[in-house]
Amino acid sequence: MEFFHNPRVNWLGWKWYFLAFSLIFSVAGITKMAWNWTHTVEGIKSPVPLGVDFRGGTQVEVQFQQTPDLTRIRQAIDAAGIKDADISLFGAAANDVLISLPEQLNETALDTGRAQVESALKAHYTSNFVVRSVQVVGPTVGRQLEKQATLATLYSMLGMLIYLWFRFQLIYGVAAVVACFHDTLITVGAFALTGQEISLTVIAAILTLVGYSMNDTIVVFDRIRENLRISRREPLPNLVNRSINQTLSRTVLTSGLTFLTVLSLYIYGGQVLKGFSFALVVGILIGTYSSIAVASPMLVAWQEWRAKKGKTTTLPAAKRSRV
Secondary structure, three states: OOOOOOOOOOHHHHHHHHHHHHHHHHHHHHHHHHHHHHOOEOOEOOOOOEOHHHHOEEEEEEEEOOOOOHHHHHHHHHHOOOOOOEEEEEOOOOOEEEEEEOOOOOHHHHHHHHHHHHHHHHHHHOOOEEEEEEEEEOHHHHHHHHHHHHHHHHHHHHHHHHHHHHHOOHHHHHHHHHHHHHHHHHHHHHHHHHOOOEOHHHHHHHHHHHHHHHHHHHHHHHHHHHHHHHOOOOOHHHHHHHHHHHOHHHHHHHHHHHHHHHHHHHHHOOOOOHHHHHHHHHHHHHHHHHHHHHHHHHHHHHHHHHHHOOOOOOOOOOOOOOO
């Protein structure tokens, strides 16, 4: 199925606009993360807002029979001696409440906070609610999860670099990993700019996006190698443009349908899935963009740099299929 018949877009002609776009959003995210790092919140020093999974704390999910009054719930929580609790609605029915308590000093304090929440609600709502789940994460466990999540992201990129090094060539792997790092940086920066918390489900979404972006980039790279085998004498910028245009219908079809799916998840998924779906919405847009605007231009820039150094300027082409 083709959305575009023989497109002739000069993608590399827009490379400086693409670079400016990437720099603006990357610098904005880095600046916000640096500001967050220098302004600790509740004693937590982090470049991005962290969920209970990482910062430690208690998260109580409560379901009411009718739409609850958040102001009344906050008054009850404050009266119980719990300060700075985050209270919000989630779910499609608008009668579920998520109560997140700030980090406590030890596991005993966390359990005490859970009991205080239940007691405060029972005093004001009697039997009109039910506690669906309680999640308690200590500060030590939270720091371990934060470290493991960072390492998981870095190891995934390293593994993909090694794979592409052997499957294609080192420059292809470097370009693809730089594009994935670009996608991750802008996605995490979006969380910092919007003040949304990063949880374990968000990390899962980011790891999914690393693979998604890498797959999209490999499709373009594979077409470039095929065209190099057929048209060795064609200037590389023209060949890269033609390769991107040849895969454009596939990119729009797969990325477009995936984007519509995650956008629906973001709109209708409720508070619990908000962070996860937000990461997917931003990541799919940026991941599709980077395959065209970041990874492919890097191949041309590498060739031009080698040409200035008087070195070989031909990228490796695909091998002929054996029949």
